[in-house]
Amino acid sequence: MGRLCPVRSHHGLLLLAAGLALFAFYYSGSEKRVEEEEEQPRGAEAKSAEEPPQDLHLLVMFTKADKSPALGAKFRLALASLLGAGKLEAREVLNLHLVTDEASKEAAKAALRDLLRGVAFKCKVIFHDVNALTEKLFPVVEAMQKHFSAGSGTYYSDSIFFLSVAMHRIMPKEIPRLIQLDLDLKHKSNIRELFEEFDNFPIGAVIGIAHEMQPVYRHTFWQYRQENPESKVGSPPPDGLPGFNSGVLLLNLEAMRQSKLYNQLLEPREIQRLTEKYHFRGHLGDQDFFTMIGMEHAELFHILDCVWNRQLCTWWRDHGYGKVFDLYYRCEGHVKILHGNCNTPISED
Numbered sequence: 001m002g003r004l005c006p007v008r009s010h011h012g013l014l015l016l017a018a019g020l021a022l023f024a025f026y027y028s029g030s031e032k033r034v035e036e037e038e039e040q041p042r043g044a045e046a047k048s049a050e051e052p053p054q055d056l057h058l059l060v061m062f063t064k065a066d067k068s069p070a071l072g073a074k075f076r077l078a079l080a081s082l083l084g085a086g087k088l089e090a091r092e093v094l095n096l097h098l099v100t101d102e103a104s105k106e107a108a109k110a111a112l113r114d115l116l117r118g119v120a121f122k123c124k125v126i127f128h129d130v131n132a133l134t135e136k137l138f139p140v141v142e143a144m145q146k147h148f149s150a151g152s153g154t155y156y157s158d159s160i161f162f163l164s165v166a167m168h169r170i171m172p173k174e175i176p177r178l179i180q181l182d183l184d185l186k187h188k189s190n191i192r193e194l195f196e197e198f199d200n201f202p203i204g205a206v207i208g209i210a211h212e213m214q215p216v217y218r219h220t221f222w223q224y225r226q227e228n229p230e231s232k233v234g235s236p237p238p239d240g241l242p243g244f245n246s247g248v249l250l251l252n253l254e255a256m257r258q259s260k261l262y263n264q265l266l267e268p269r270e271i272q273r274l275t276e277k278y279h280f281r282g283h284l285g286d287q288d289f290f291t292m293i294g295m296e297h298a299e300l301f302h303i304l305d306c307v308w309n310r311q312l313c314t315w316w317r318d319h320g321y322g323k324v325f326d327l328y329y330r331c332e333g334h335v336k337i338l339h340g341n342c343n344t345p346i347s348e349d
């Protein structure tokens with residue numbers, strides 16, 4: 001049996017009917033239980049006997065879909081554009097990890113039945129229960145939540161906004177690299193190219209991430225900048241350190257697991273020390289953490305070109321930063337991923 005996923009033996013139910021090259025099934029990541037499975041076409045089976053399958057891991061969060069119809073629309077646009085622009089080789093399998101609650105899982109399944117139809121490469125869908133992940137995550141990220149969350153308290157349910165920072169401790173060792181994507185994206189290029197960016201990581205880098213394209217961190221770091229007028233902290237590119245946007249994240253989980261430095265920075269004492277040093281108080285979750293540790297240890301990050309996360313939000317232009325806004329916002333080159341952050345509509349080309 002030339003199964004694509006030899007570490008998990010299981011049997012399932014033939015359900016999805018789609019194009020010949022499509023192989024898709026669902027199972028729940030935490031329970032390792034197959035729910036629906038489509039058999040692999042014969043041609044692909046013969047091929048995978050020669051070359052081992054190569055798994056490309058992609059993760060998106062999709063929760064509370066029942067409370068927001070707009071979220072469902074974003075999910076469909078993001079996935080349709082991603083799958084439509086994607087071209088994978090025969091031995092490659094796109095593993096789509098979806099973090100969902102029960103209601104959102106059903107919505108995702110219904111949408112994917114349409115979205116996966118006619119996709120010309122192999123695709124697996126793996127569901128992760130948001131509550132199971134939150135339980136694992138909370139002890140790791142509790143200490144940073146109070147510095148990087150909206151509101152004053154440390155809410156258990158907010159932990160999930162820090163999933164990426166501890167992904168290397170949450171995902172099994174068999175997953176060496178993973179790309180986490182926001183849902184408010186529109187893909188204009190082959191996702192495989194983004195996976196190739198892992199090859200451009202310099203030694204010591206554990207995460208690939210693009211700059212934040214608004215002066216939000218110029219604002220957050222105002223006190224530090226006042227005390228350190230020569231500092232590049234919060235200044236615009238190319239010479240400054242504008243901070244990061246976590247809408248497109250390349251997580252080298254293997255490197256994150258191995259990096260002594262990165263894991264030290266997750267310790268409550270280190271977070272306390274750095275938030276005091278920089279007078280940092282944010283509300284943007286994981287990207288606040290990455291931004292803050294990036295000021296101290298730029299070497300941990302591979303900077304993605306702005307075309308990989310072309311953010312569209314312009315909120316800060318009209319809130320006191322009009323003069324410097326364009327220094328942060330401009331992005332030259334052919335855009336590969338559009339990011340409709342702060343609910344900015346993504347226009348039809």
Ligand SMILES: [Mn+2]
Nearest residue numbers: 182184247341
């Ligand atoms: Mn976003």
